[in-house]
Amino acid sequence: MKAKDKKMHMKITLKNIITFLAFILSLLYMVIFYNYYFERNSVYASETVSNEIRAIKISEASKVNIEEIIAQNAQDGKKEEYSVEETTLEYITKYRNNSSLPKGQMQVVQEGREGKQEITIKRIYQNEELIEEQQVASKVTKASISKIVEIGTANYTSNYKVKVGDTLYATSDRLAVMVEPNEQSQKIATLTKGNQLKLLEIKNEWYRISCGSTVGYVKAESTTYIDSNKKEETKVETAKNKTQLISGLSFGMALNKPSGLTLEQFKKILTDNKDTNKIFANNAEYFYYIEKQYNINGVFVAAVGIHESAWGTSKIARDKNNLFGYGAYDSNPYHGAYQFSDYSESIDLIARVFVKYYINPKGTSIYGGEKAAGTYYNGSTLSGINTRYASDKNWANGVYNHMKYLYNKL
Numbered sequence: 001m002k003a004k005d006k007k008m009h010m011k012i013t014l015k016n017i018i019t020f021l022a023f024i025l026s027l028l029y030m031v032i033f034y035n036y037y038f039e040r041n042s043v044y045a046s047e048t049v050s051n052e053i054r055a056i057k058i059s060e061a062s063k064v065n066i067e068e069i070i071a072q073n074a075q076d077g078k079k080e081e082y083s084v085e086e087t088t089l090e091y092i093t094k095y096r097n098n099s100s101l102p103k104g105q106m107q108v109v110q111e112g113r114e115g116k117q118e119i120t121i122k123r124i125y126q127n128e129e130l131i132e133e134q135q136v137a138s139k140v141t142k143a144s145i146s147k148i149v150e151i152g153t154a155n156y157t158s159n160y161k162v163k164v165g166d167t168l169y170a171t172s173d174r175l176a177v178m179v180e181p182n183e184q185s186q187k188i189a190t191l192t193k194g195n196q197l198k199l200l201e202i203k204n205e206w207y208r209i210s211c212g213s214t215v216g217y218v219k220a221e222s223t224t225y226i227d228s229n230k231k232e233e234t235k236v237e238t239a240k241n242k243t244q245l246i247s248g249l250s251f252g253m254a255l256n257k258p259s260g261l262t263l264e265q266f267k268k269i270l271t272d273n274k275d276t277n278k279i280f281a282n283n284a285e286y287f288y289y290i291e292k293q294y295n296i297n298g299v300f301v302a303a304v305g306i307h308e309s310a311w312g313t314s315k316i317a318r319d320k321n322n323l324f325g326y327g328a329y330d331s332n333p334y335h336g337a338y339q340f341s342d343y344s345e346s347i348d349l350i351a352r353v354f355v356k357y358y359i360n361p362k363g364t365s366i367y368g369g370e371k372a373a374g375t376y377y378n379g380s381t382l383s384g385i386n387t388r389y390a391s392d393k394n395w396a397n398g399v400y401n402h403m404k405y406l407y408n409k410l
Contacts, residue, residue, distance in 0.1 A: 077127040082120060082136075089115035091144040092340070093348040095289070101152025101224075104263070106292065107171040108222045109193065111368075112147025115140060135327075135336055151289070162199060162225050168209065170195040172222035181206035181217040183370050189214045197223060205369045219369050221293075239265065242410040249407050251400050256359040256380040258291035259299045261410075269409040270302060272311075279312035279323070279343060280305070286344045290351035294367045296359065300382075301351050303402035307395070324350045358385050 091112035101107065120137040123130055150171075162168065170191045177189040181203050191197075191211060197218070201208035206217045239262045261269070263285060270284040280302065287298035305323035309316070316322050320339045323346050327338040340346045355366050362374030376388035382396035389395070 079125050081123045081125070083123070084118050084120050086116055086118050086141070089117045089140060089142070089144045090349055090352065091115070091147055092345045093147045093149060093352075095149050095151055095286070095344050095348075097153045098150040099153050101150060102154050102156055102158040103152050104157060105152035105224075106221075106289065107150050107152075107224045108147065108219070109150050109171050109173065110146065110148035111172050111174065111176075111219070111222060113145040115144030116142040149289075149293075160225060162202070162207075164199055164201060166199045166225055168197040168199055168207070168223040168225055170197060170218070170222065171224050172219075175218055175222050177209075177211070177214055177216035177218055179216060181208070181369060183368075185217070188216050191218070204365055205367070221368060242407075245410055246407045249404065251396075252381050252383070253297075254380045255297045255300045255382070255385070256355070257295060257297065259297045261288070261291075261299065263288045265410060266298065266302075269299070269406045272409075274311045277312050277318070279309075279317070283343045283347060286347040290348060294351050294355045296351050296355050298351075299403055299406050300399070301347065301354070303399045303406060304350070305347070306402045307398050322346050326350055326353070354385070358389060 091114055093112060098107075118139045118141055119135055122132075122134055122136050124132040170193055172191075173193050175191040175193075175195070176187045177191060178185040178187055180186075189211075191214075195211055197207075197209040197211050199207055199209055200215070202220075203217070205220050207220050207223060208217050209215070209223075240260050245260055245265075266288045267281070267284040270280040270287070272280070275281055287302045290296060290301060291298040305312075308314070308325045309323045312318070312323060314325075316325055316328065316334060316337045319334075320337055321343050322337050322340055323343060325333060325337055326346060326349065328334070328336045338346070338349075340349075352367065356370070356373050357375045358377060359380040360366060360372035360374060361377050362372060364372040364374070366372050376385075378384040378387040382400055386393070386396040392398075
């Protein structure tokens with residue numbers, strides 16, 4: 001090789017070496033910079049997480065002073081707790097007229113079935129004392145089935161009372177026959193509407209019947225006595241006068257018994273100029289019906305509705321057909337309040353809630369062969385209900401004032 005060629009080869013080789021070294025130095029610099037940057041800056045969560053989680057600076061966790069936070073919380077004395085509770089989803093009762101039934105007679109054509117729901121509750125404590133509680137989420141895990149009750153509207157009435165030996169007929173679409181007269185007993189058969197039954201025994205809200213080879217207990221409310229020969233029989237409901245009805249009125253009166261008012265008397269006391277939307281006047285019959293079905297004072301229930309809805313003028317009452325604010329929490333009452341398709345549903349539901357949870361001790365026989373849960377029972381009086389029903393300590397006094405007003409209109 002010539003000298004000139006050797007010189008050129010050396011020049012090219014040196015250039016390549018310099019370039020290669022520059023590349024290596026650049027790469028090393030990038031690695032150092034990346035490591036430096038990674039240690040000094042925050043990394044954010046990503047992928048399949050909510051916007052709230054994305055805002056959490058994960059790497060900053062090592063810099064949080066846990067002791068300082070604990071000390072601060074201890075000074076504030078405030079803490080939050082969340083819990084998921086499974087609760088009963090009460091069924092809705094729907095009423096409809098039946099012109100073939102004697103006037104005022106009621107029969108169940110579809111039995112109500114309770115559902116289940118999971119409710120997420122947030123509780124805030126101040127120095128271990130509960131200061132706020134609200135429902136933040138709910139999920140239905142088992143749907144409820146509405147109860148359907150038919151009300152007779154024929155131009156005659158009947159005062160016939162069934163007796164052992166009578167022939168009855170099932171009115172419910174699916175009438176359960178139980179071994180014992182209670183809801184928790186074993187079911188032995190299911191009858192359908194129109195099945196003919198022989199009445200063997202009357203036991204409170206239950207009838208012991210036979211249907212073919214099946215013998216057991218059915219709910220009395222899901223049966224009817226049909227007697228075509230008594231269609232012209234009429235019965236005038238005996239009305240107590242004002243003195244008789246108001247004699248038992250007091251702040252400490254028991255509310256787990258009917259007021260004794262007739263349908264016409266309910267219509268009279270609930271027709272009022274304060275009822276600007278005619279909500280109570282147009283639904284007076286349902287306060288009468290709940291007395292017949294659930295053994296509760298209908299005047300009391302009406303007074304609660306008046307108190308909670310300001311005579312039906314509240315936004316919850318107008319928008320959601322909810323006269324009682326049922327389901328509402330103090331922190332966000334409108335959002336939490338239940339929506340009903342009509343006022344009769346809210347009247348019926350609140351009556352059952354009072355009977356099942358507030359005004360009867362646990363184990364008391366109540367409507368439809370059920371037993372009272374007595375979860376919030378503190379006596380069957382206004383003050384007893386106020387203990388767990390309302391956060392307003394003057395709630396009982398307010399309701400009682402409305403009760404006095406209604407009774408004095410008789």
